[in-house]
Amino acid sequence: MNIPAKTSHFDVIVIGAGAAGMMCAAQAxxxxxxxxxxxHAAKLAEKIRIxxxxxxxxxxxxxxxxxxxxxxxxFCRSALARFTPAHFLDMMARYAIPWHEREHGQLFCDDSAQDIIDMLRSECENGQVSWAMPCKLESVSAGSAAGERFILDTSHGRFSCESLVIATGGLSIPKIGASPLGYRIAEQFGLPVVAPKPALVPLTLAPEELEIYKELAGMAFDAVAECGAGRFRENLLFTHRGLSGPVILQASSYWQARDYGGDDGGSQVTVNLFPAEDVRQWLIERARSKTLLGNLLTERLPKRFAHAWCDQRDxxxxxxxxxxxxLDAIADALSGWTITPNGTLGYAxxxxxxxxxxxxxxxxxxMEARKVAGLYFVGEVMDVTGHLGGYNFQWAWASGHAAGQAV
Known part of the structure; x- marks a missing residue:
């Protein structure tokens, strides 16, 4: 993908050809x-593809x-209100892309993520967008001439523009090219960056706790997990390193956020192993049973987990x-199993x-910087992080659309 010959000045340059970047470029x-x-990548929108x-x-x-x-x-309210899921579905309908709904309102392509990539590329082509891929950005500097607010030196030569949009994403999944470029550009122009951390990520357990549950890797069951202001009900999954599954990924954003906005975060995750009923009443009704507690709990929990959990507590x-x-103590523990993770599996x-x-x-x-005219940020590079379930893509579409209508 290359730019037209002898073209060096553009009204808008978008750095980053992912979800938010392509949406912004197409709109503009x-x-x-x-x-x-x-x-910088040779392949278009790998994060969408996977x-x-x-x-x-x-x-x-x-x-x-x-x-x-x-x-x-x-901050996200305005953009989300102006470009909704219905707007994105209207775009998909124009391209006849089939989709389906799964649990919790999540929408997926029937066929392939490539359908979304092809649609966004077509939208860019409809706007006669030029491409430079792969293209290494060597430097960004403030311009001096009228209409040339920014100068970009790249492996494709020097470009200038009136509006510069940073759509470089975050640090997650480095194997497909994630980098801190967007943060560096922000800091270069005097914008603060909230310290980045991995989110929607599996949590690890300390060796002594991992030893108790090491034989349970691959086991999953329904649970409620709470951490700080976050409360979710989905599947919990044991791994060789600790805990994962949708409910843990959701909670991980708040665990990572334990210093993020004060009361919203926490260093512990509390799991309710009986998410669908009153565990205290359930135990009272079975208080006279001669069955081992571990065996009794298999009515609601996987057998190996039930016994490991009981054995740990004698x-x-x-x-x-x-x-x-x-029995009261058992009920409290079943509805409030407290876990103290010792880390995450990181950006990878x-x-x-x-x-x-x-x-x-x-x-x-x-999405324009208040103190730097013509400098915009869209998508994951900003301090806006969605829950699991399509929310981060919706932020990419909404923020990209907002900037694309303004540049």
Whole structure:
């Protein structure tokens, strides 16, 4: 993908050809702006391609501000209201892309994530967007001539533009090219960056706790997990390193956020092993049973986990041998199993990055830096992080659309 010969000045240059970058470039181009989109990667939108098991969980039917974390929690409201899941579905309908709904309102392509990539590329072509891929960005500097606010030196030569959009993503999944480029550009122009951390990522357990559950790798069951302000109900999965599954990935954003906005985070994750009923009443009804507690719990939990959990607490004896106070303690433990993770599997296994360019320095309407005219940020590079389930793609579409309408 190359730029037209002898072209060096553009109205808009977008750095990053991912979800947010292509959406922004397409919108700007279709408004008549002369747009260049450049990316260091040889393959287009790898993060879209691998998402959702290759079918791209491209949005969610239920999108609200409450589904996002940020130190500026209301920042995402405006863009999300102006470009909704319905708007994205309308775009897909124009391209006849089939899709389906799964649990919790998650929407996926019927066929392949490539359908989304092809659609966005076509939208860019409809706006006569130029491409430079692969293209190494060597430097960005402030311009001096009218209409040339920014000068970019690249492996394809020097370019200038009036508006510069940073759509470089976060640090998650480095094997497909994630880098801190966007943060460096923000800092170069005096914008603060909220320290990035892995999010939607498996949690690891300390060796002594891992020893107890090491034989359970691959086991999954329904649970509620809470951490700070986050509360979720989905499957919990044991791994060789600790805990994963959708419910843990969701909680991990808040665990990582234990210093992120004060009361919203926590260093522990609390798991309710009986998410669907009153565990105290359930135990009272079985208090006279001669069955081992571990065996009794297999009515609701996988057998190996039930016994390992009871053995750890020395509770694997006939249920009728527990007194009322002990049954209360068991009920509390079942509804509030407290886990203290000792880390995460890092950016390599994280689906997104928590933190990023501080949105308090950006316009919520246009995504433009308040103190640097013509400099915009879209997508994951910003301090806006969605829950698992299509929310981060919806933020990419919404923020990219907002900037694309403004540049």
């Amino acid at each position: 181009g279709q408004r008549g702006r002369k747009v260049l989109i450049l990316d 998402s959702g098991g290759g079918r791209c969980n491209f949005t969610n039917l239920d999108v609200t501000v409450a589904h996002y974390l940020s130190r500026n929690p209301q 509770w694997n004896k006939p249920t009728n041998q527990f007194n009322a106070k002990e 296994k994280a689906e997104v990055t928590l933190g990023g360019v501080d949105t308090r320095e950006l316009s919520s309407k246009t």
